[in-house]
Structure formats: structure tokens, C-alpha cells
Amino acid sequence: MMMAEPNGDISRIENVPLRVSVADIIRQAILNGTMKPGTPVVEMALAEQLQVSRAPVREAIQILEADGLIESEPYKGKRVKPLTLKEVEELYSLREQFEAFAIRRIVERQVDVSELRRHSDAMFEAAERGDFAALNTADEAFHRALIRLADHDLMLGFWDNLYLRIRQIMALRNSANRDLRAVARNHPPIIEAIESRDMIRAISLISDHTRSASQIAPEELGIAP
Amino acid sequence: MMMAEPNGDISRIENVPLRVSVADIIRQAILNGTMKPGTPVVEMALAEQLQVSRAPVREAIQILEADGLIESEPYKGKRVKPLTLKEVEELYSLREQFEAFAIRRIVERQVDVSELRRHSDAMFEAAERGDFAALNTADEAFHRALIRLADHDLMLGFWDNLYLRIRQIMALRNSANRDLRAVARNHPPIIEAIESRDMIRAISLISDHTRSASQIAPEELGIAP
DNA sequence: GATCGTCTGATTGTCGACAATCTGATGATC
DNA sequence: GATCATCAGATTGTCGACAATCAGACGATC
Structure with a gap:
């Protein structure tokens, strides 16, 4: 019954x-x-x-x-596991591929991405407060939501695994002296490009965003080869 | 010393x-x-x-x-782990992304891909003999080499993981009644497109190839949702 | 006859003890 | 003074036994 x-x-x-x-x-x-x-x-x-x-x-x-x-x-x-500069580059470059693929799927399927605005807003709020940790949390939520909205569990699993190590890298990096507001400002244009179904532009924005995040000095890792 | x-x-x-x-x-x-x-x-x-x-x-x-x-x-x-149709689609679609990314890297860096010919030749030979297992082995070697030549360990690891499950799927599928020679013939054009640095064409060929390989009837998996 | 205990069998989770392996040091041999 | 045995310490690998958990069966109770 x-x-x-x-x-x-x-x-x-x-x-x-x-x-x-x-x-x-x-x-x-x-x-x-x-x-x-x-x-x-x-x-x-x-x-x-x-x-x-x-x-x-x-x-x-x-x-x-x-x-x-x-x-x-x-x-x-x-x-x-020791980190190498090559691995860092691989992490960020593959993340870029995942996000581009996610955007293609989202635009093709006309998925509603309004959720992304919530995370973007949270980033601005955190930036105003100068709250670095909160900004990172919201940033991760934004990007994870982007992947999740692509409705691709396999990729989401890989992304989670990959982002774990990106978190590790970010923790090792002396994270101060960055312009929090500038980081937040990167995101609304991405949402708008997706919503206007401008795939090329959205992917291009994401790529720039990822590449700029991947800048890291070798000595910040401890080992270098 | x-x-x-x-x-x-x-x-x-x-x-x-x-x-x-x-x-x-x-x-x-x-x-x-x-x-x-x-x-x-x-x-x-x-x-x-x-x-x-x-x-x-x-x-x-x-x-x-x-x-x-x-x-x-x-x-x-x-x-x-039970297989679902969605997971099968995810496996093949992500594999397609990996191969496209690999081709972009290979073309950008002008990597020598002559190794691929060896695997392609082995496929023709196997097809002539009607040796299905050998054809599969050579096919996997071809595609894995493509990824490996991109010199991206992280992606190679993901690809290995992903291809494990693709092997599982292929084993469940009644693999007979396929035109072995046709499978082999798919590959030389890919090599040629890469060598002539025609990235668009190479990626398009790989995509078609992957998509045709992903065709599978739900009842071949046992479960369907 | 629905609900609640209780029991039982199956399976996984955890433990402490012992075995296997590796590394580096020490000393014997030539 | 090289080379080779041998040993000791550290760490991981393997084992058998016991505990915890879960699902389902079986009754007792109302």
C-alpha cells in the first residue's frame, strides 16, 4: 500500500x-x-x-x-602529494575546459541560470566587507553551480576532484593583496553572456577569468620542476 | 659521485x-x-x-x-555500479571533450603525431583478419595515444578512468555485426587533419567518430532510467 | 490486521597482533 | 677503501577475531 x-x-x-x-x-x-x-x-x-x-x-x-x-x-x-607547476597549469586548464563545456550545454539546453546571480551577489557583498573567505566560498559556489547546471554528473565528479586541489593551491598562496571587488566584477558579464545565449563571449570570458586565476609564483608551492 | x-x-x-x-x-x-x-x-x-x-x-x-x-x-x-543511459551519454560526451582538447593542444604545440599511424595501421590489419579484439585494442591505443600526446597528465588520468567504464559498456554490447573496416577507416583522416593543422576539421571528425560509437540500445545495459 | 519488539542471519566496520618490505647503518672481508 | 652481509628501526601489508549495523522474519499485543 x-x-x-x-x-x-x-x-x-x-x-x-x-x-x-x-x-x-x-x-x-x-x-x-x-x-x-x-x-x-x-x-x-x-x-x-x-x-x-x-x-x-x-x-x-x-x-x-x-x-x-x-x-x-x-x-x-x-x-x-607534492605540487608541480605543470600540475597547477593542468588543473586550471582542465577546469577551463570543463567550464566551457558546461556553458555550451547550458546554452544549448536553455537552462535557467538565475541561481548564478545569487552567488554573484554574495561575492559583491563579501567584497564590500573585505571578507576574503566568504568571497572564496561564494566564488566556488558560483563555479560549481555552473557545472551542476550543465546536468552532467560525471563531469561534476571530476570537477569536484579537481577543485579540491585548486583549493589546496589557493590556501598555499598568500592570498592577501588582491582586489576583491575586481574578482566579483568578473562574474556578472558571464551570466549576461549566457542569458543572451552568446556562447562565444561567455566562453571567452570564462577562459580569461580562469587564466588570470591560475597565475602563481613557483616559490609559493615549495617545489618547482 | x-x-x-x-x-x-x-x-x-x-x-x-x-x-x-x-x-x-x-x-x-x-x-x-x-x-x-x-x-x-x-x-x-x-x-x-x-x-x-x-x-x-x-x-x-x-x-x-x-x-x-x-x-x-x-x-x-x-x-x-549499475549503468544508466544518462551515464553512458555522459561518458561519451566527456570523452569527446577530452579528445577535442587534446587535439587543440597537439596542434598548438605542433606535436609529432606519427605514432598514431602505427595504431591506425594495426587497426586495418586487425580488420582484415576479422579480429575484433585486436581492433578494439588498437583503437584504444590510438585514442589513448592521442590524449597522451597532449602531455596533460591530469586529463590522462581522467581519461583512463573514463575509458575503463567505456570498456565495460563495450563488453556488454553484443559487439558482432559491425563493419570492422569501416571503423578502421575513420582514423586516417583524423591523423591527416591534425598533421595539416586543420584543428576545426580534426575536432569535427573526432566528434562524429565518438558520437557514432556512443550509440547503444538501452536493453543492452540491463537497466534503463 | 496493524503496530511494535525481538530475534536472527548477513554484511560491513574496527581492532590488535604479526608478517613482509624497505632504508640506512654497521661492521667484516678482500 | 670498495664491496658485501647482516642487522635494527620504521612503515606498510595481511590476518583472524570481534563489534556494529541493517534488513527481514516472526510473533505478541492491542
Whole structure:
């Protein structure tokens, strides 16, 4: 007997395995720069620090390996994956491809992109307040929404993975002395180009935007080859 | 005292952890259709079958989860990820983007693509012999080389991941009754367009090629939504 | 006969112990 | 003083046992 839900939308509680909590903690440490590229990641040390056994730590590390944040050599050890200038360029160039592809799909399918305005507005607000963290959050929300609106789960998964590492890079970069308002101002023209279905212009704007974001000095990464 | 290697290129032997061997075996079973989408993946059963403990099996399954071949619900169970028509379309459409991006990079940088001819020739040879498996191998080698020549490790990683699932799809599809020679004939024009630096034409050819490869009947997947 | 406990079997999650592997140091041998 | 064994420490890999969780079956209760 199929019935309507008698209760409202009580949010589904979920029981999180330890490996997930552990992975979240370590991921955070990597993304906020506490664990810099090259730092050894030792199972036993983390297990003691977090008061769990090695098993969930091992699995958490495997998750982060899949994220591309940790690399491992069998029987040798694991460490936070070093960043190279080439990898940074690859991250940003591929992100540019994803966003261009997303725009093509969005324009072709005439998807409503009004959501983007919310994020853009949030960016201006954050810029006014000089709130750098909030600006970044809104910026990421904007770009992720752009990908999500393309309705392409596979690309969204790749994008999430890719953006994880971009966040890591941004954390390592001394993020001050940037013109917050200028960053915010980049976005409305993109929305307008999409809404007027000017694909060429929208993609061109996104490309410029991404390229300017990818500027980074090698010494900010620690290693260079 | 840096010295030249006294020995020739003796290939480095490597000690493979069990999880890798186990992952290879299970991956193969998924890719050749022995374990179809939806099949439950149970640790203990596999451990007994392979005569190892559960630990390496667990880790192998995590590897395949990262590959996108297995999905898991905590405390419930794991199974070979079901395929949907939408996912198939996403796989092929994203592959098309990757190949177009690769071609742009290759043409811009004037990369030598003579390697592609080797793979193309192998395809014709296989087609003559009516050797379907060899044709597929050469076809994959052709397309992977195209990506590799773009010199973009990040994209290559994504492509490998993506192509894994395309292999799975191709295995499920009743692959007979196709004109092998016609498949082979698709490729030389691509090489020629790249070598004559006609980016537009090369990308257009690749797109057509990918799109025609993506045709699949829903009932060939088992599930449809 | 609907609802609620309770139980049971299946599966995954976690633990502590032990084995295998790698690295570098130390010392024996020529 | 090179080269080779051997050893010790650190780290990861593997194992078997136990705990937690979930789904479904089976009744008891109203």
C-alpha cells in the first residue's frame, strides 16, 4: 500500500563510518595548509593522534589517494602529494575546459541560470566587507553551480576532484593583496553572456577569468620542476 | 659521485601488494562482463574464493570504487555500479571533450603525431583478419595515444578512468555485426587533419567518430532510467 | 490486521597482533 | 677503501577475531 509520507521532511540521519570522519579531518589539514605537500603521512601516528586503530586511518588515506591529495609507494610510505607547476597549469586548464563545456550545454539546453546571480551577489557583498573567505566560498559556489547546471554528473565528479586541489593551491598562496571587488566584477558579464545565449563571449570570458586565476609564483608551492 | 648505470635497462621488478592483484582480478571480471552491473560484491565470498583475508579484498574494492566500477552503501553492501543511459551519454560526451582538447593542444604545440599511424595501421590489419579484439585494442591505443600526446597528465588520468567504464559498456554490447573496416577507416583522416593543422576539421571528425560509437540500445545495459 | 519488539542471519566496520618490505647503518672481508 | 652481509628501526601489508549495523522474519499485543 503506497502511502504518502506521514511525517514532514525529517532529514535522514546517517551513521558515518570512522574512515569518513578521519578522511575529513586529514583532508581539512591538507587543504588548509597544515599538512603541506611532501609531508609524510604515517598511519600509526595519525591513529594515535585520533585515538582510533590503523584500519580506518588506512581507509581514510585511500580515500585521499583517490582524491589525488596523497600519493603512496607500496611498502615505502605515503605523503601529501607534492605540487608541480605543470600540475597547477593542468588543473586550471582542465577546469577551463570543463567550464566551457558546461556553458555550451547550458546554452544549448536553455537552462535557467538565475541561481548564478545569487552567488554573484554574495561575492559583491563579501567584497564590500573585505571578507576574503566568504568571497572564496561564494566564488566556488558560483563555479560549481555552473557545472551542476550543465546536468552532467560525471563531469561534476571530476570537477569536484579537481577543485579540491585548486583549493589546496589557493590556501598555499598568500592570498592577501588582491582586489576583491575586481574578482566579483568578473562574474556578472558571464551570466549576461549566457542569458543572451552568446556562447562565444561567455566562453571567452570564462577562459580569461580562469587564466588570470591560475597565475602563481613557483616559490609559493615549495617545489618547482 | 654520480655514475652512469653500469647495467642496461633491466626492468625494475616490483613487489605487488595483494590488494593490487585482487583489484586486477575483480576489475577484469567486471570489464569482461562476468560481474554484471548490479551484482553484489561481498568481501567474505571473494576472500574465500581468492584464498586471502578480507583486508586486501576490502582495499581492492576501495580501489574499484575510486575507479567508479563499484558503489557502496555504508553498513549495507557493495555492488557493481549499475549503468544508466544518462551515464553512458555522459561518458561519451566527456570523452569527446577530452579528445577535442587534446587535439587543440597537439596542434598548438605542433606535436609529432606519427605514432598514431602505427595504431591506425594495426587497426586495418586487425580488420582484415576479422579480429575484433585486436581492433578494439588498437583503437584504444590510438585514442589513448592521442590524449597522451597532449602531455596533460591530469586529463590522462581522467581519461583512463573514463575509458575503463567505456570498456565495460563495450563488453556488454553484443559487439558482432559491425563493419570492422569501416571503423578502421575513420582514423586516417583524423591523423591527416591534425598533421595539416586543420584543428576545426580534426575536432569535427573526432566528434562524429565518438558520437557514432556512443550509440547503444538501452536493453543492452540491463537497466534503463 | 496493524503496530511494535525481538530475534536472527548477513554484511560491513574496527581492532590488535604479526608478517613482509624497505632504508640506512654497521661492521667484516678482500 | 670498495664491496658485501647482516642487522635494527620504521612503515606498510595481511590476518583472524570481534563489534556494529541493517534488513527481514516472526510473533505478541492491542
